[in-house]
Amino acid sequence: MNPDDDKSSSVQEESNRQGVEESPEVNDPLLAPYHRTAAQIEKMPIIEMTKTICPECKLIIDGTIYKDGDIVMIRKTCPEHGQTVEKYWEDYDLYMKMRKYNYEGRGLDNPDYADDGKNCPFDCGICERHKSHSGLINVVVTNRCHLSCFYCFFYAKDGEPIYEPTIDELDKMFVKLRSQKPIASNAIQLTGGEPTLRNDLPEIVKRAKQAGFDQIQLNTTGIELGFDPKLLLKLRHEGLSTLYMSFDGVSARTNPKNHWEVPLAISAARKAGVGIVLVPTVIRTMNDHDLGSIINFALNNIDVVRAINFQPVSMVGRMPARQREKQRITVPGAIKLIEQQTHGIISKDDWFSVPYTGAINKFLEALTGEYKYDLSTHFACGAGTYLFLDKDDKVIPITRFVDAAGLAEHLEGFANELEGKSKLERKLVAVKAFAGIGKFIDKEKQPKAVNFAKILTKILTKHDFKSIGDLQMKTLFLGMMHFQDEYNYDIKRVEKCEVHYTLPDGRVIPFCTFNVIPELYRDKAQREYAIPAAEWGATHQGWSYAKEKYKRNINDLVAKDEYKQAYGNLTDYFSLPVNRPELLEENREEY
Amino acid sequence: MDKRTSDNKDLYTKSQGASSYDEYLEDGGKRYRVPYRTIKEVIFTGVGKDELRDAEHAARLQYRLLLLEPVLKAKVDFDGQKITILYNPETAPNRFAKMSLQGLLDFLAKEGVLLDSKESKSRDVDYYREVYCYQYDPKQIRERPPYSFTLEEWQKGMKGKYVAKIKAAESKKAEKFSEWKTDFEAQHPELK
Numbered sequence: 001m002n003p004d005d006d007k008s009s010s011v012q013e014e015s016n017r018q019g020v021e022e023s024p025e026v027n028d029p030l031l032a033p034y035h036r037t038a039a040q041i042e043k044m045p046i047i048e049m050t051k052t053i054c055p056e057c058k059l060i061i062d063g064t065i066y067k068d069g070d071i072v073m074i075r076k077t078c079p080e081h082g083q084t085v086e087k088y089w090e091d092y093d094l095y096m097k098m099r100k101y102n103y104e105g106r107g108l109d110n111p112d113y114a115d116d117g118k119n120c121p122f123d124c125g126i127c128e129r130h131k132s133h134s135g136l137i138n139v140v141v142t143n144r145c146h147l148s149c150f151y152c153f154f155y156a157k158d159g160e161p162i163y164e165p166t167i168d169e170l171d172k173m174f175v176k177l178r179s180q181k182p183i184a185s186n187a188i189q190l191t192g193g194e195p196t197l198r199n200d201l202p203e204i205v206k207r208a209k210q211a212g213f214d215q216i217q218l219n220t221t222g223i224e225l226g227f228d229p230k231l232l233l234k235l236r237h238e239g240l241s242t243l244y245m246s247f248d249g250v251s252a253r254t255n256p257k258n259h260w261e262v263p264l265a266i267s268a269a270r271k272a273g274v275g276i277v278l279v280p281t282v283i284r285t286m287n288d289h290d291l292g293s294i295i296n297f298a299l300n301n302i303d304v305v306r307a308i309n310f311q312p313v314s315m316v317g318r319m320p321a322r323q324r325e326k327q328r329i330t331v332p333g334a335i336k337l338i339e340q341q342t343h344g345i346i347s348k349d350d351w352f353s354v355p356y357t358g359a360i361n362k363f364l365e366a367l368t369g370e371y372k373y374d375l376s377t378h379f380a381c382g383a384g385t386y387l388f389l390d391k392d393d394k395v396i397p398i399t400r401f402v403d404a405a406g407l408a409e410h411l412e413g414f415a416n417e418l419e420g421k422s423k424l425e426r427k428l429v430a431v432k433a434f435a436g437i438g439k440f441i442d443k444e445k446q447p448k449a450v451n452f453a454k455i456l457t458k459i460l461t462k463h464d465f466k467s468i469g470d471l472q473m474k475t476l477f478l479g480m481m482h483f484q485d486e487y488n489y490d491i492k493r494v495e496k497c498e499v500h501y502t503l504p505d506g507r508v509i510p511f512c513t514f515n516v517i518p519e520l521y522r523d524k525a526q527r528e529y530a531i532p533a534a535e536w537g538a539t540h541q542g543w544s545y546a547k548e549k550y551k552r553n554i555n556d557l558v559a560k561d562e563y564k565q566a567y568g569n570l571t572d573y574f575s576l577p578v579n580r581p582e583l584l585e586e587n588r589e590e591y
Numbered sequence: 592m593d594k595r596t597s598d599n600k601d602l603y604t605k606s607q608g609a610s611s612y613d614e615y616l617e618d619g620g621k622r623y624r625v626p627y628r629t630i631k632e633v634i635f636t637g638v639g640k641d642e643l644r645d646a647e648h649a650a651r652l653q654y655r656l657l658l659l660e661p662v663l664k665a666k667v668d669f670d671g672q673k674i675t676i677l678y679n680p681e682t683a684p685n686r687f688a689k690m691s692l693q694g695l696l697d698f699l700a701k702e703g704v705l706l707d708s709k710e711s712k713s714r715d716v717d718y719y720r721e722v723y724c725y726q727y728d729p730k731q732i733r734e735r736p737p738y739s740f741t742l743e744e745w746q747k748g749m750k751g752k753y754v755a756k757i758k759a760a761e762s763k764k765a766e767k768f769s770e771w772k773t774d775f776e777a778q779h780p781e782l783k
Binding site: 112169370 | 623626646649650653666667668670686687722724731732733738739756761764768776779782
């Protein structure tokens with residue numbers, strides 16, 4: 001196995017020798033890996049083996065992760081349905097960099113099932129095989145939605161049962177999640193459907209806060225909140241921390257879902273003091289040209305937008321191969337486009353995989369003897385970086401003044417040194433570790449407005465993770481989270497998943513089993529616990545499906561000050577074509 | 592995509608408007624929607640390894656069993672040569688799709704696993720107590736200390752201190768939040 005032994009040129013030669021008919025895709029480096037012969041694919045350097053599923057019949061089969069030029073691919077062969085190849089990660093070098101930070105986390109000491117999980121992913125709730133605790137828990141509070149997006153399969157269509165757990169059921173779920181051992185879940189996302197359609201949403205937030213969750217997020221279009229800022233005030237008052245708001249682009253064309261209402265939602269969040277995470281689902285050929293502009297938009301609202309969480313699209317459900325190939329984008333694909341669109345201000349080297357934080361946690365845990373929140377998710381699932389917006393409007397990624405790789409290595413080394421030491425010896429090792437931290441921070445290059453060394457020392461010496469909150473007030477966090485689908489499914493990733501769902505029967509299910517195998521989890525459970533349409537109608541007098549749907553008046557919305565301010569008066573941080581009058585005009589069209 | 596078989600879909604559609612059976616259940620003054628009451632568990636042991644083919648095909652059989660609307664849980668254990676199925680029996684008064692033991696046997700036979708009902712063990716299961724509530728109070732199956740400590744060190748003194756510290760932090764957190772709420776109310780009189 002030598003992944004560095006790039007054989008793609010010899011594969012091309014062989015393809016010519018065999019007289020394989022060349023389609024135009026073969027010359028496109030992004031599409032070519034889909035159009036090799038089986039013999040050519042066999043010869044590609046193997047990086048590692050995993051277990052996956054056949055997208056057709058769900059047979060568990062071997063998955064081979066291999067290198068094709070600069071791209072990392074996965075191939076699998078079902079004895080009944082043949083071979084599937086899919087893009088796994090669109091940059092080999094970045095894959096190898098991120099892979100270094102992979103580590104085995106802890107699952108739960110009190111999992112849902114005392115079961116070996118041999119038939120994973122068909123055995124969920126969380127079993128003893130699972131390797132991460134619940135980092136973020138999604139709780140579906142309703143499947144009603146005020147929109148009817150054609151691509152969405154989450155919401156109840158007219159006449160379909162309504163899934164809406166009672167307050168008592170939600171309470172029971174919250175309490176259970178807070179009793180997870182050894183690390184109780186501490187971040188929750190209320191999701192839907194559209195959660196703001198529930199009249200008792202403030203009460204739900206209140207119960208989540210009472211159960212002890214520190215981070216309470218609301219997954220929303222922001223539409224209801226934009227029109228009803230008082231509701232957001234109420235939610236904040238009960239403990240809501242963050243709006244996790246869909247935002248697929250800065251134009252109406254890329255973001256037909258809530259383009260016109262986002263400015264109102266931002267204004268409401270600003271008044272209520274609620275942070276916003278913008279959540280663009282990234283689809284190649286649809287909105288992949290808008291990534292730089294999305295970051296620019298967020299920087300223009302940095303007082304309230306705390307983060308952007310880009311989500312390369314998950315091709316859930318059956319999809320024609322050509323469409324899949326065309327629209328597929330992975331974490332590094334999006335990272336590279338951001339580099340292009342920000343003209344190198346945010347480069348691909350600025351990103352680290354989520355489990356990068358493992359070294360810091362390990363060190364702190366070894367130092368204090370207290371469990372720390374683990375982010376032991378698989379390295380291919382997510383990545384992130386911090387941007388600082390300096391006084392002179394300069395955007396500085398954290399890695400330009402922090403040697404992040406060196407710092408992780410430094411702390412990891414000291415974490416290992418702490419092992420088996422007495423309390424006093426641990427303190428002495430810690431002093432040595434802290435003394436050496438300064439060399440990883442270039443004070444000349446750090447933003448003028450931030451003393452990063454001071455913040456880092458606070459985190460490490462006081463073990464005060466609220467300092468990260470302070471940091472976030474002055475920065476924009478960029479995250480990437482790529483949820484899987486049937487084509488790129490990797491069971492090793494699933495068993496390390498830390499973004500989970502919970503169900504009314506108490507089970508906790510990883511995101512990529514819940515949504516990729518909905519027939520066993522999401523849909524089946526929601527059918528069982530949903531209220532039949534007739535019963536819903538009888539118990540909710542005056543409610544009607546049609547009445548609940550949102551009707552947009554574009555002319556009114558574009559005339560609002562918030563709209564003009566949000567899209568027509570942007571500072572340009574990356575030499576982008578912002579504030580174009582023709583774009584604003586185009587946004588008046590209905591999409 | 593709806594992966595249920597057409598038979599299954601029919602069963603589900605038929606059952607939708609079938610009954611006015613109350614799915615809500617009260618326990619300790621709280622109200623939960625619990626779809627099932629008494630369900631059935633059937634266990635087949637000594638299942639031929641040839642019929643299960645291998646661990647991967649056994650897992651797929653489990654997947655296929657779970658696709659059946661009346662099957663609530665299934666475990667196909669290749670090494671243990673055992674199949675366990677929790678299902679909604681024909682006698683259940685609920686609105687959901689139901690199945691008989693014979694129906695399950697017929698399905699398994701179609702999948703190439705020939706079993707005899709005489710070789711199975713069946714029992715009634717209280718869904719609420721044994722399934723629903725179980726997951727709300729799962730057993731602790733292991734204990735792992737924080738990184739770099741031994742279990743002995745952890746259990747001897749560290750754990751007690753840690754648990755007390757977390758408890759104190761939780762109550763301090765609640766107190767601080769309550770103070771913050773009062774301030775927030777003062778800043779936003781429109782909340783009243």
